[in-house]
Amino acid sequence: MPERNMERYSRQILFQPIGKQGQERLLTSRVAVIGQGALGTVIADHLARAGVGSLTLVDRDFVELSNLQRQTLFDEEDARNRLPKAIAATQKLARVNSEIEIHPVIADVTPRNVEELIAGADLVMDATDNLETRLLLNDACLKAGIPWIYGGAIGSSGVVMSIVPGSTPCLRCLIDEPPPPGALPSCDTVGVLNATTAVVASIQTAEALKLLTGHAPAAGVLYLDVWEGTFDRMPLERRPDCPACAQGQYEYLAGQRIAWTTVLCGRNAVQIVPPDERGISLEELERRLRPIGRVTYNGFLLSLEVDGRELVIFPNGRAIIKGTTDEAEARTLYARYVGT
Numbered sequence: 001m002p003e004r005n006m007e008r009y010s011r012q013i014l015f016q017p018i019g020k021q022g023q024e025r026l027l028t029s030r031v032a033v034i035g036q037g038a039l040g041t042v043i044a045d046h047l048a049r050a051g052v053g054s055l056t057l058v059d060r061d062f063v064e065l066s067n068l069q070r071q072t073l074f075d076e077e078d079a080r081n082r083l084p085k086a087i088a089a090t091q092k093l094a095r096v097n098s099e100i101e102i103h104p105v106i107a108d109v110t111p112r113n114v115e116e117l118i119a120g121a122d123l124v125m126d127a128t129d130n131l132e133t134r135l136l137l138n139d140a141c142l143k144a145g146i147p148w149i150y151g152g153a154i155g156s157s158g159v160v161m162s163i164v165p166g167s168t169p170c171l172r173c174l175i176d177e178p179p180p181p182g183a184l185p186s187c188d189t190v191g192v193l194n195a196t197t198a199v200v201a202s203i204q205t206a207e208a209l210k211l212l213t214g215h216a217p218a219a220g221v222l223y224l225d226v227w228e229g230t231f232d233r234m235p236l237e238r239r240p241d242c243p244a245c246a247q248g249q250y251e252y253l254a255g256q257r258i259a260w261t262t263v264l265c266g267r268n269a270v271q272i273v274p275p276d277e278r279g280i281s282l283e284e285l286e287r288r289l290r291p292i293g294r295v296t297y298n299g300f301l302l303s304l305e306v307d308g309r310e311l312v313i314f315p316n317g318r319a320i321i322k323g324t325t326d327e328a329e330a331r332t333l334y335a336r337y338v339g340t
Ligand SMILES: [Zn+2]
Pocket: 169, 170, 171, 172, 173, 174, 238, 239, 242, 243, 244, 245, 246
């Protein structure tokens, strides 16, 4: 670790609730940012610049042109190269702050790996795009006793809630059961403004800086709308019958509620996670698939274009099937070209 130059943090140190002592705490803090999309890139950028000493950036996806409207760490070259978001974000932030450690992880967060991904973290930042993964993070963080900060954004509206195990209500105190598919508006149907994601991520960052420097989080749940210009903080009590924080039943972590095939929000694509982590040789797959369709391999992931669809395959066997939202069709294509 190179010698740290505190001058770069001078404006933050002048802010009295942080001060020099708070800055020193930030520099020895470890934060896991789950997701490197619209919320995750802004959060990671802020935390790196604020001098959080160790960041783990987790994302399952690669950069595409439609991300650039709001995912502030990426550029056109990243999209052309289809770099994994965790890698592209790490490369950018290494140029922003070379004095901190940044660990990129290309992975989908599942019940199998979530505990390992957050192990050792002082704080977990939710920058995911679906409720199932958030409820999984809720279980894992409660079990490990790690605070986490929920953030969501859609259209012009957003939500932020800080969760401290043993102290505040948890996400299942707020939402017991995710609504059935299609019941809620999604970025598929209503889109999202960069102003919304930037504000939500910034409020999550402020909560992170507070918690990491020993301050209490804001209580309750913040609902905001950047188009209407409204901010409303609603009180929330712990539910005495909450399965997660009251009864210690971690149903999402136990994998009882996670689907392995996921229709990706706004992408006309389906993700498939095989039931077991399998190591796939993408070089070998490239040779096998070359006669079948257009194949490209960039060292991180392999793409096959065939039948008007595109399969993007990762080394652990995970795949994103583009051009369809039909889960059964996606499973068929996966079985046909990748194997079962
Ligand atoms: Zn709860």
